[in-house]
Amino acid sequence: DAKTTQPNSMESNEEEPVHLPCNHSTISGTDYIHWYRQLPSQGPEYVIHGLTSNVNNRMASLAIAEDRKSSTLILHRATLRDAAVYYCILRDVGSARQLTFGSGTQLTVLP
Amino acid sequence: DTEVTQTPKHLVMGMTNKKSLKCEQHMGHRAMYWYKQKAKKPPELMFVYSYEKLSINESVPSRFSPECPNSSLLNLHLHALQPEDSALYLCASSRPERTGQGRGYTFGSGTRLTVV
Numbered sequence: 001d002a003k004t005t006q007p008n009s010m011e012s013n014e015e016e017p018v019h020l021p022c023n024h025s026t027i028s029g030t031d032y033i034h035w036y037r038q039l040p041s042q043g044p045e046y047v048i049h050g051l052t053s054n055v056n057n058r059m060a061s062l063a064i065a066e067d068r069k070s071s072t073l074i075l076h077r078a079t080l081r082d083a084a085v086y087y088c089i090l091r092d093v094g095s096a097r098q099l100t101f102g103s104g105t106q107l108t109v110l111p
Numbered sequence: 112d113t114e115v116t117q118t119p120k121h122l123v124m125g126m127t128n129k130k131s132l133k134c135e136q137h138m139g140h141r142a143m144y145w146y147k148q149k150a151k152k153p154p155e156l157m158f159v160y161s162y163e164k165l166s167i168n169e170s171v172p173s174r175f176s177p178e179c180p181n182s183s184l185l186n187l188h189l190h191a192l193q194p195e196d197s198a199l200y201l202c203a204s205s206r207p208e209r210t211g212q213g214r215g216y217t218f219g220s221g222t223r224l225t226v227v
Contacts (some may be wrong), residue, residue, distance in 0.1 A: 034215055042200045043115075043218030044154065060223065087153065091215070098144070099203075099216050101153035 002065045004088045009106040020073040020105055022088030027068050031090040034099075035062065035073050039084045042099075047073065047086070083109045117202050117219035125227055127185045130179060134185040134202030143185040144199040144216070145177060153200055160185060192226045199223050 005023040012018040024033070035047040048055055048062045050071075055062040061074040075082055087104040115136045124130045134143065142161045146154035159167035161177040174196075176188040185202055203216040 036215075041220070043203070043220050044216070045218065046215050049215065096157050098159060099205075100156065104152055109150075 004102050005104045006086070006088055006102065008103065009108065011108045011110060012075075013110050015077050015081060018031065018075040018078045018082070018109075019106065020075075020086050020088075021070065021071045022072070024088070024090055026050075027090060028092065030092050032092075033062065033064060033071050034070075034089045034091055035060070036087045036089065036099075037082075037084040037103075038087070038104075044087065047110045049091075069104060078107075078109045080109050080111060083107055115202055115204055115217050115219035117200075117222050119222060119226075121223045123225045123227060124189065124192065126194070128192075129188070129190045131189065132187040132200055132202075132224075133220060134187075135183055136148035136204040136217070137183055138204060138217065139207055140180075140217070141182060142205045143179060144203040144205075145185070145187055146218075147207065148199040148201060148202065148221070150198075156186075188222075192224075194226050197225045 003083060017071045020100060032049050032051050034049040036044040037047050038044040048057055048060050050062045050064055054064060063074060073086060085104040085106050087101050113196040115134060116131045120129060129164050134226045147157050148154040156169050157171045158177045163179045163182060174191050178186040178188060199221040201218055201221045205216045
């Protein structure tokens with residue numbers, strides 16, 4: 001499976017944008033980029049996913065580099081409730097490979 | 112109903128006890144999963160059921176025994192556990208098709224298991 005690399009931790013101020021990076025230099029053409037987050041004492045929850053184009057939904061935006069070797073999850077206005085571990089995960093469209101979590105980024109939001 | 116419900120939320124058991132964790136979903140998902148998560152670590156896959164049949168066992172010790180009685184229910188039977196088995200056990204469900212598309216997995220909040 002292609003591997004992702006994320007910073008261990010990041011801090012952000014409340015109500016400011018947050019850019020969470022993910023490197024995936026060995027991504028294949030059939031890998032979707034998925035983001036999940038895990039709030040304290042909760043199971044992971046789906047945030048967003050994309051293949052080549054940038055994506056927006058009510059939770060976040062996903063910016064994918066043109067060569068697809070990196071991506072950035074953007075939270076437009078961080079709130080205290082966004083403090084969580086954010087996981088960047090690759091899933092191959094052509095296989096039944098399971099969701100495999102890397103170490104993720106612990107986001108701390110400062111009031 | 113877009114939830115995965117896990118019971119109990121907390122469980123303390125002795126090493127000689129037998130207990131079961133339960134997971135239920137009513138989203139029509141035909142793939143269900145058990146993950147184990149130790150403190151400050153990412154979730155690790157244990158078992159996968161696809162259309163009520165066990166499709167993946169990630170070399171999990173036999174003291175963990177999964178069961179999928181129907182398309183909505185997933186159980187994890189526990190017997191003769193060790194203290195190092197203490198962890199958060201997460202259940203998830205998804206459509207089983209071979210695709211990276213879609214919203215992917217829906218997770219429950221987990222069962223916090225302590226083995227004493």
